[in-house]
Amino acid sequence: MNKYTLGMIGLGTMGRNLLLNMADNGYSVTGYDKSPDMLKKLEEDGKAHQLKGFAVLEDFIQSLELPRRIVLLVPAGAIVDSVIQELVPLLDKGDLIIDSGNSHFTDTSRRAEELAAQGFHFFGMGISGGEEGARFGPSMMPGGDKEAYNAVKPILEAVSAKVNGDPCVAYIGPGASGHFVKMVHNGIEYSVMQILAETYDLLKNSLGYNNEQIYATFDKWNNGRLKSFLLEVTKDIFKVKDVKSGGYLIDVIKDQAKSKGTGKWTSQVSMDLQLPIPTINESVSARDLSKFKTLRVALGAALPHPSQKVEHTEEFEAHLEQALYFAMITSYAQGLHLLAQASIEFKYELNLQEISQIWRGGCIIRAVLLEDIYQAYKKQPELPHLYSDESIQKQLKDILPGTRNVVVTAINHGIAVPCFASALTYYDSLRTANSPLNLTQAQRDFFGAHTFERTDSEGIFHANWNENNI
Numbered sequence: 001m002n003k004y005t006l007g008m009i010g011l012g013t014m015g016r017n018l019l020l021n022m023a024d025n026g027y028s029v030t031g032y033d034k035s036p037d038m039l040k041k042l043e044e045d046g047k048a049h050q051l052k053g054f055a056v057l058e059d060f061i062q063s064l065e066l067p068r069r070i071v072l073l074v075p076a077g078a079i080v081d082s083v084i085q086e087l088v089p090l091l092d093k094g095d096l097i098i099d100s101g102n103s104h105f106t107d108t109s110r111r112a113e114e115l116a117a118q119g120f121h122f123f124g125m126g127i128s129g130g131e132e133g134a135r136f137g138p139s140m141m142p143g144g145d146k147e148a149y150n151a152v153k154p155i156l157e158a159v160s161a162k163v164n165g166d167p168c169v170a171y172i173g174p175g176a177s178g179h180f181v182k183m184v185h186n187g188i189e190y191s192v193m194q195i196l197a198e199t200y201d202l203l204k205n206s207l208g209y210n211n212e213q214i215y216a217t218f219d220k221w222n223n224g225r226l227k228s229f230l231l232e233v234t235k236d237i238f239k240v241k242d243v244k245s246g247g248y249l250i251d252v253i254k255d256q257a258k259s260k261g262t263g264k265w266t267s268q269v270s271m272d273l274q275l276p277i278p279t280i281n282e283s284v285s286a287r288d289l290s291k292f293k294t295l296r297v298a299l300g301a302a303l304p305h306p307s308q309k310v311e312h313t314e315e316f317e318a319h320l321e322q323a324l325y326f327a328m329i330t331s332y333a334q335g336l337h338l339l340a341q342a343s344i345e346f347k348y349e350l351n352l353q354e355i356s357q358i359w360r361g362g363c364i365i366r367a368v369l370l371e372d373i374y375q376a377y378k379k380q381p382e383l384p385h386l387y388s389d390e391s392i393q394k395q396l397k398d399i400l401p402g403t404r405n406v407v408v409t410a411i412n413h414g415i416a417v418p419c420f421a422s423a424l425t426y427y428d429s430l431r432t433a434n435s436p437l438n439l440t441q442a443q444r445d446f447f448g449a450h451t452f453e454r455t456d457s458e459g460i461f462h463a464n465w466n467e468n469n470i
């Protein structure tokens with residue numbers, strides 16, 4: 001019996017499509033899933049290829065050439081551990097498992113240690129691009145066991161998205177760095193999705209645009225510097241009609257957003273590392289706040305909005321485009337800043353030039369802005385912050401007045417813009433040479449003798465604040 005080059009466990013949205021992509025690229029591949037429906041669908045879709053599905057794990061394992069290469073695309077968490085537990089007794093030493101789901105990076109570190117101790121290769125690999133990406137070219141973020149990565153590098157490069165001929169996959173670094181980088185990718189994804197939602201709110205409620213006008217505005221913007229996968233799918237949403245209601249589908253979708261956790265994990269890690277990403281945090285909170293529908297309805301009736309309409313439509317629309325671009329730059333800047341800090345803390349050896357390069361295609365946060373970001377890190381690999389790049393600074397200066405107008409208008413009109421406002425305040429905090437936090441140090445020392453440092457001499461000081469003369 002001919003043996004297969006690679007096997008996939010989990011034939012849902014991502015696994016099935018990535019496997020078909022591998023088959024398209026000439027690899028002989030096989031899949032395992034507990035669900036007969038998933039196997040049937042795989043074999044139907046893959047008729048033209050050397051591709052087989054198995055419902056029995058032992059048969060799937062026996063079908064693979066040695067050393068075996070197995071990719072997991074199952075839901076993150078306990079399921080990954082249970083699949084690994086089922087697999088281990090059936091594997092030979094030297095076999096490789098790649099976890100490509102959205103696993104938490106600490107789980108990946110633990111699994112890598114446990115599997116290495118048993119003689120197996122293992123690495124974590126973030127993947128992005130959704131269904132279409134997996135099928136025709138995702139962006140992939142593998143990290144950990146480099147020898148194992150090199151064994152599958154040709155397959156991953158073949159199936160990845162390409163930008164200017166460069167594959168959107170690269171070895172990220174040691175340990176769980178691949179899953180860490182994917183987690184931060186998702187944090188940026190949450191933030192960009194939220195600023196698009198805030199833009200929609202302002203277009204609809206401040207400018208009074210209907211869905212056709214919102215589509216036309218997003219479509220126009222998507223031909224310029226805002227061009228991105230997320231804006232492209234967002235604009236298309238405003239074209240879709242609903243058979244049941246006879247109106248637009250967007251108008252019958254509940255305004256309560258769900259999440260699977262990667263955005264929250266990004267915020268949690270940023271707090272642990274004390275590396276602020278407030279705009280990303282606000283996007284996580286916005287989804288969580290949206291769940292309080294009953295409370296929002298009651299408070300909305302008790303505490304009505306001021307008038308929300310804006311008069312100078314054309315000018316405000318132009319400012320909105322600028323605010324969106326400003327908040328977009330800021331979302332990426334915060335994510336990349338967190339990556340730089342994590343690289344130091346966790347010894348990930350992250351290369352931000354390479355990361356922005358592989359995010360230019362295939363992934364959910366791909367955008368023309370990423371070309372500028374890539375060029376910024378190419379010019380200066382040790383760039384302290386994306387705002388430190390001269391070309392980014394020039395763009396920020398141009399769009400700042402419009403951004404301020406959008407935030408001020410939204411606040412005056414009682415429209416919640418948590419990410420726009422936070423992006424602007426983050427910018428203002430970072431460009432403030434003399435912050436008021438000397439007061440915080442004084443307060444801490446006053447009530448708790450926590451000490452402070454002085455601007456005019458070295459050392460640690462404590463004052464007796466109840467006496468005038470120190």
Ligand SMILES: NC(=O)C1=CN([C@@H]2O[C@H](COP(=O)(O)OP(=O)(O)OC[C@H]3O[C@@H](n4cnc5c(N)ncnc54)[C@H](OP(=O)(O)O)[C@@H]3O)[C@@H](O)[C@H]2O)C=CC1
Binds near residue numbers: 033
């Ligand atoms: N969807 C997306 O856009 C993206 C998802 N991801 C991540 O990829 C992973 C997979 O996501 P996705 O494909 O969307 O998920 P799906 O739910 O579509 O598919 C998961 C598959 O795993 C199977 N499965 C569950 N438990 C087991 C098990 N114990 N043994 C074997 N197979 C099992 C499921 O089978 P059954 O249905 O029978 O339970 C299902 O076929 C997740 O970690 C997700 O976060 C990453 C990037 C993008």
Ligand SMILES: O=C(CO)[C@H](O)[C@H](O)COP(=O)(O)O
Binds near residue numbers: 102129130263
């Ligand atoms: O990983 C992804 C894309 O890269 C998923 O689309 C993302 O996990 C969706 O997350 P959530 O369900 O929390 O919105």
